[in-house]
Amino acid sequence: xxxxxxxxxxxxxxxxxxxxxxxFCPCSTDYIGAEPNTNVCPVCLGLPGSLPVLxxxxxxxxxxxxxxxxxxxRNHTVFHxxxxxxxxxxxxxxxxxxxxxxxxGGEIYIPGDDGRPRRIRITRLHLEEDAGKLVHSAADGRLExxxxxxVDYNRGGVxxxxxxxxxxxxxxxxxxxxxxxxxxxxxxxxxxDGDMERGSLRVDAxxxxxxxxxxxxxxxxxxxxxxxxxMNSLRAVERALEYEIRRQxxxxxxxxxxxxxxxxxxxxxxxxxxxxxxEAANDxxxxxxxxxxxxxxxxxxxESTRNSLPELPWAKERRFGEEYGLPEADxxxxxxxxxxxxxxxxxxxxxxxxxRAANWIRTEVFRVMNEKGFSMDSFPVKPSALAELVSMVDGxxxxxxxxREVFAHLAxxxxxxxxxxxxxxxxxxxxxxxVEKMVEKVLxxxxxxVEEIRSGRxxxxxxxxxxxxLVMRDARGQADAAAVSGILERRLKEGR
Amino acid sequence: MELxxxxxxxxxxxxxxxxxxxxxxxxxxxxxxxxxxxELSALLALTAGRGREEAARVDGMIARGGEPGPxxxxxxxxxxxxxxxxxxxxxxxxxxxxxxxxxDAKAAELLAGAGxxxxxxxxxxxxxxxxxxxxxxFHPTSNPWDTGRVPGGSSxxxxxxxxxxxxxxxxxxxxxxxxRQPASYCGLxxxxxxxxxxxxxxxxxxxxxxxxxxxxxxxxxxxALLLSVIAAPDARDGTCSRRERPDYTAPLAASSLRGKRxxxxxxxxxxxxxxxxxxxxxxxxxLNLCRDEGAEIVEVSLPVSLEFGLPCxxxxxxxxxxxxxxxxxxxxxxxxxxxxxxxxxxxxxxxAGFGAEVKRRILxxxxxxxxxxxxxxxxxxxxxxSLMKAEFRKAFGRCDLIALPTAPTPAFKxxxxxxxxxxxxxxDVFTLPxxxxxxxxxxxxxxxxxxxxPLPVGVQFIAPQWGEPELLNAAAVLERRLGKAPIAPLGAAxxxxxxx
Numbered sequence: 004x005x006x007x008x009x010x011x012x013x014x015x016x017x018x019x020x021x022x023x024x025x026x027f028c029p030c031s032t033d034y035i036g037a038e039p040n041t042n043v044c045p046v047c048l049g050l051p052g053s054l055p056v057l058x059x060x061x062x063x064x065x066x067x068x069x070x071x072x073x074x075x076x077r078n079h080t081v082f083h084x085x086x087x088x089x090x091x092x093x094x095x096x097x098x099x100x101x102x103x104x105x106x107x108g109g110e111i112y113i114p115g116d117d118g119r120p121r122r123i124r125i126t127r128l129h130l131e132e133d134a135g136k137l138v139h140s141a142a143d144g145r146l147e148x149x150x151x152x153x154v155d156y157n158r159g160g161v162x163x164x165x166x167x168x169x170x171x172x173x174x175x176x177x178x179x180x181x182x183x184x185x186x187x188x189x190x191x192x193x194x195x196d197g198d199m200e201r202g203s204l205r206v207d208a209x210x211x212x213x214x215x216x217x218x219x220x221x222x223x224x225x226x227x228x229x230x231x232x233x234m235n236s237l238r239a240v241e242r243a244l245e246y247e248i249r250r251q252x253x254x255x256x257x258x259x260x261x262x263x264x265x266x267x268x269x270x271x272x273x274x275x276x277x278x279x280x281x282e283a284a285n286d287x288x289x290x291x292x293x294x295x296x297x298x299x300x301x302x303x304x305x306e307s308t309r310n311s312l313p314e315l316p317w318a319k320e321r322r323f324g325e326e327y328g329l330p331e332a333d334x335x336x337x338x339x340x341x342x343x344x345x346x347x348x349x350x351x352x353x354x355x356x357x358x359r360a361a362n363w364i365r366t367e368v369f370r371v372m373n374e375k376g377f378s379m380d381s382f383p384v385k386p387s388a389l390a391e392l393v394s395m396v397d398g399x400x401x402x403x404x405x406x407r408e409v410f411a412h413l414a415x416x417x418x419x420x421x422x423x424x425x426x427x428x429x430x431x432x433x434x435x436x437x438v439e440k441m442v443e444k445v446l447x448x449x450x451x452x453v454e455e456i457r458s459g460r461x462x463x464x465x466x467x468x469x470x471x472x473l474v475m476r477d478a479r480g481q482a483d484a485a486a487v488s489g490i491l492e493r494r495l496k497e498g499r
Numbered sequence: 500m501e502l503x504x505x506x507x508x509x510x511x512x513x514x515x516x517x518x519x520x521x522x523x524x525x526x527x528x529x530x531x532x533x534x535x536x537x538e539l540s541a542l543l544a545l546t547a548g549r550g551r552e553e554a555a556r557v558d559g560m561i562a563r564g565g566e567p568g569p570x571x572x573x574x575x576x577x578x579x580x581x582x583x584x585x586x587x588x589x590x591x592x593x594x595x596x597x598x599x600x601x602x603d604a605k606a607a608e609l610l611a612g613a614g615x616x617x618x619x620x621x622x623x624x625x626x627x628x629x630x631x632x633x634x635x636x637f638h639p640t641s642n643p644w645d646t647g648r649v650p651g652g653s654s655x656x657x658x659x660x661x662x663x664x665x666x667x668x669x670x671x672x673x674x675x676x677x678x679r680q681p682a683s684y685c686g687l688x689x690x691x692x693x694x695x696x697x698x699x700x701x702x703x704x705x706x707x708x709x710x711x712x713x714x715x716x717x718x719x720x721x722x723a724l725l726l727s728v729i730a731a732p733d734a735r736d737g738t739c740s741r742r743e744r745p746d747y748t749a750p751l752a753a754s755s756l757r758g759k760r761x762x763x764x765x766x767x768x769x770x771x772x773x774x775x776x777x778x779x780x781x782x783x784x785x786l787n788l789c790r791d792e793g794a795e796i797v798e799v800s801l802p803v804s805l806e807f808g809l810p811c812x813x814x815x816x817x818x819x820x821x822x823x824x825x826x827x828x829x830x831x832x833x834x835x836x837x838x839x840x841x842x843x844x845x846x847x848x849x850x851a852g853f854g855a856e857v858k859r860r861i862l863x864x865x866x867x868x869x870x871x872x873x874x875x876x877x878x879x880x881x882x883x884x885s886l887m888k889a890e891f892r893k894a895f896g897r898c899d900l901i902a903l904p905t906a907p908t909p910a911f912k913x914x915x916x917x918x919x920x921x922x923x924x925x926x927d928v929f930t931l932p933x934x935x936x937x938x939x940x941x942x943x944x945x946x947x948x949x950x951x952x953p954l955p956v957g958v959q960f961i962a963p964q965w966g967e968p969e970l971l972n973a974a975a976v977l978e979r980r981l982g983k984a985p986i987a988p989l990g991a992a993x994x995x996x997x998x999x
C-alpha cells in the first residue's frame with residue numbers, strides 16, 4: 004500500500020480596517036511614520052479610569068466585509084475581553100470577540116490548483132483592537148538577545164477584522180490564491196488597504212498534513228498542526244507553507260511525531276523555526292466586556308450596507324467575460340482591482356472595443372504606470388483619450404506604432420490633439436484619396452521595382468512589401484497597412 | 500454657626516447673596532479639616548492651594564455679577580478612585596503611588612463646572628475592596644461618631660469627611676454598598692444611583708458592571724443638589740444612559756408619602772439572628788414614620804437576592820476586578836520594580852503593590868473565569884443576577900419602594916473583622932443585591948443606638964430603575980420627622996451636644 008501526505012491548511016487573516024479613528028477612542032489610526040506614542044490618549048494607553056467607546060464605523064466596515072464574504076451577520080453581537088499580560092497590551096486584555104462574532108459561516112471561491120474554482124468556507128469574521136508594537140534593542144530587531152525593548156502604542160486600538168477560514172485549503176498555491184482573494188475583496192470594499200508589507204493585512208496559517216491511502220483516499224493518520232507567523236507577502240505565504248509541509252511530511256515519513264507549536268517564518272533563510280510550544284495552553288479567561296453594551300446590528304444597517312456593496316471582483320470578472328467577450332485572463336486582469344476595472348469600463352463606454360482596450364491596459368497602461376510610478380487613480384491618460392486612440396487604430400486611421408508614440412505623449416500629460424501633432428499624425432488621419440496619391444507617387448519614383456514585379460520577379464512578395472513600406476513611411480503611419488497593400492496590388496494589376 | 504457646618508445649599512445662598520465669600524467658606528472648612536484630620540485620617544490628599552484658587556475664582560465671578568453655578572463655592576471631597584487632573588489618584592493602593600492622572604473624571608468636570616471647590620481626595624479601601632476603609636494601604640480612617648470604630652467602606656473617607664463637617668458634600672463610589680454602608684455607619688444620606696445614571700469616565704474601575712459614583716450629604720436638599728450636577732449623559736462612557744435627567748431638587752418641596760406603598764422584605768424575618776436588634780428597632784421606627792406620613796406598608800419577597808446575592812456578587816465582582824486590575828503591571832505607571840525578566844517585573848511589582856484583600860479578590864476572580872470553572876461559577880452567577888433582576892421587577896409591581904436595613908450592624912470596632920473576610924463581606928448583604936439589579940438606593944440615618952456613645956443606624960430604601968426622584972421624595976418626608984443628619988460631636992461641635 005502506498006500512502007500520500009495531504010496538507011490541511013486554515014488561515015487567520017487580520018485586516019486593519021480603514022477607519023479614521025481607533026476602534027475605542029478618537030485617536031488617529033495613521034501610525035505609519037508617526038513619532039512613537041503620539042497617537043495616544045488615556046483610552047488606548049489603558050490609563051486607570053478610562054473607558055472604551057465603540058467606533059460604529061468599525062462595525063459598519065466589518066458588516067460590509069462580512070456580507071461580501073457571504074457571512075451571516077449577527078444582529079446581536081458582543082465584545083469579550085481576552086486576558087493576557089504583555090507590554091504591548093496596555094490594559095492586559097485585548098477587547099475582541101469570542102462566541103458571538105459579528106459574522107459567521109461565509110464562503111469565497113478561489114482558482115484551485117487544477118484551474119477549477121474551489122470553495123473555501125469562512126468560519127467567522129470578528130472585530131478586535133490591535134496591540135501596540137515592541138521594538139527590541141537587538142541588532143536583528145528580535146526579542147532574543149535584546150537587552151531592552153521599547154514600546155510604541157500608536158498602533159494600539161487600531162481596528163482589526165479577523166477573518167478565519169475553515170481548513171479547506173489543500174496546497175500552498177491555494178493558500179496564496181485565498182489570501183490574494185481576501186486582499187482583493189477588502190480593497191474592493193474599501194474596508195482596508197490590505198497592504199501586507201506594512202502589516203495592514205497579516206496572515207497566520209494553521210497547517211498539518213494527513214496521511215492517506217493513495218489508492219482509497221482513506222485517512223490513515225492526522226498529523227499535529229503548527230501555526231506559522233511572520234509571512235509578510237503572498238510569496239512568503241506560499242514559500243512558508245511549502246517549507247512547512249515538506250518538513251512535516253519528512254518528520255512523519257520517518258516515523259517521527261510533530262509538536263503542536265507556533266513557528267516563525269524566516270524569509271531570508273527560507274525556513275520556519277519554533278517560537279513557542281502550545282503545550283501549556285494559554286487560558287485567556289474570556290468574558291463579556293462590561294464596559295461595552297451588546298451591539299445591535301439593525302436591519303437598516305444591513306440593508307443599506309447590502310445596497311452599497313460594489314460589484315465584487317468575481318462577479319465583475321464573470322461579467323467582463325460574458326458582456327465583453329474578454330478571454331478569462333483578460334477578464335481577471337481587468338477585474339483585479341477596482342480602479343483598473345473602472346478605467347477599463349470607462350474606455351469601453353467611450354467607444355473602445357473591449358478586447359483592444361483590455362489589451363492596451365494590460366500592456367501600455369501598465370508599462371507606463373510601472374515605469375513612471377503612477378497609480379491607476381493618478382494615471383494622466385483619461386480613459387476617454389485612450390478609447391479614442393484605440394478607436395483610431397481600429398478604424399485604420401493610425402498604425403499601432405504611431406499610436407504607441409501618441410500614447411507616450413498622452414502619458415506625458417499632453418492632450419490628445421497635442422499628442423497626435425507631436426507624433427506627426429493628423430487627428431483626422433488620411434483620406435483614401437490621399438493614400439491613392441501617395442501610392443501613385445511611390446510607383447512613379449520606383450518604376451524599376453514596379454517593372455520587376457509586373458514581370459513576375461517577386462515570387463515571395465518581398466518587393467511589394469517594400470513598396471508598401473515606402474507608402475507607410477510617407478504617410479507617417481497614418482495610413483492603414485491593409486488598405487495600402489490593397490491599393491498597391493490593384494494599381495500593379497491595372498498597369499499591366 | 501461656623502461656615503463649615505452649613506449645608507451646601509446654605510453655603511451657595513450665602514455666597515451668592517454675598518453674606519460671606521467662597522474663600523471664607525473654604526477657609527472655615529480647611530481649619531476644620533486641619534483640626535480633626537489627625538484624629539480621623541479621612542483624607543489621602545488635601546488640595547488646599549487649588550481649593551483656595553477655585554474659591555477665589557468663584558468670588559471673583561460673583562463680584563463681576565457672573566453665575567458660578569449651582570454648587571458655587573461649595574467645598575467637596577472626592578474618593579481617591581476618581582481622577583482629578585494633576586492630583587495623585589492612588590485608590591489607596593501602593594501600586595498607583597505617584598501616578599498623577601492627566602485628565603478629569605466626568606463627575607469632577609461637572610462639579611468644577613457647577614462651581615464646586617475641591618478640598619481633597621478621600622481615603623478608601625484599596626481599589627474600593629472592603630467595608631471598613633481598613634484595607635487602605637496608607638492608613639485606616641476613624642468613625643467620627645466613635646473613633647475606635649470604622650467609618651464603613653469602601654468610601655469611608657468620604658463619609659467621615661462629611662460626617663465630621665470637613666465639607667458638606669462628597670462623592671463616593673458604590674459597587675456593593677460602598678456609599679450606603681458608610682453613610683449608615685456615619686449617620687449620613689448616601690445615594691447609589693441607577694447603573695448608568697452617572698458617568699464612570701475617570702472612575703478607576705473595580706467591577707465595571709456594578710460601579711456607580713454617588714453623593715454623600717447631610718441634608719436631602721444637598722443630596723439632590725449634588726445628584727443633579729453629576730447625573731449627566733457622557734459619550735465617553737458607553738454604559739452611561741442617554742436619557743434626559745430630571746431636576747432632582749424639584750420633588751422635594753411637594754413631598755408626601757400619601758398613596759405610596761413601601762415594602763418590607765419577607766425574608767428579613769428569617770435573618771433576624773444575623774441582624775442587630777438596634778438595627779431592627781431603627782428600621783421598625785422608620786417604617787412607623789412612613790405609615791404616619793400616609794404610606795401603606797406592604798410585604799414583598801426577595802428570596803434569591805437575599806440568599807444568593809452575596810455569593811453571586813463575590814463571583815462577578817472579583818471576576819471583573821481581576822481583569823480591571825491586570826493593567827497595573829509596572830510597565831507604564833505607578834509602582835515598578837526593576838527586575839531581570841518581564842515575568843519577574845510582573846510578579847515583583849504586583850506582589851509588592853497590591854494588599855492582601857485585593858490579591859484575594861484577584862485570585863478569586865481569576866479562578867472563576869478560568870476555563871473549566873467559568874460555567875460553574877461566572878455563568879451561573881450571571882444567571883442568578885438575571886433572576887435577581889426579575890425578582891426585583893416583580894416586587895416593584897407591588898410596591899413603590901422597598902425598605903431594608905442598610906447594614907446588619909452599626910459601625911463595628913477597628914480590627915474586629917480584618918481577619919474574617921466572610922463576616923466582613925456580610926456587612927454588604929443588604930446592599931449588594933441593589934448593584935446586581937442595577938437599581939438606585941438611598942441610605943438615610945434612621946436613628947441611633949442607645950448607650951454612652953450612640954452610633955448612627957441607617958435605613959435603606961430601594962427604588963425601581965431611574966426611581967431617584969421617588970427615593971429623594973421619601974427621604975425629604977422623613978427628614979422632616981427625623982431631622983437633618985448631624986455633624987458628629989467632635990472637637991468644637993462636641994460641646995454643642997449633637998445627640999438626639
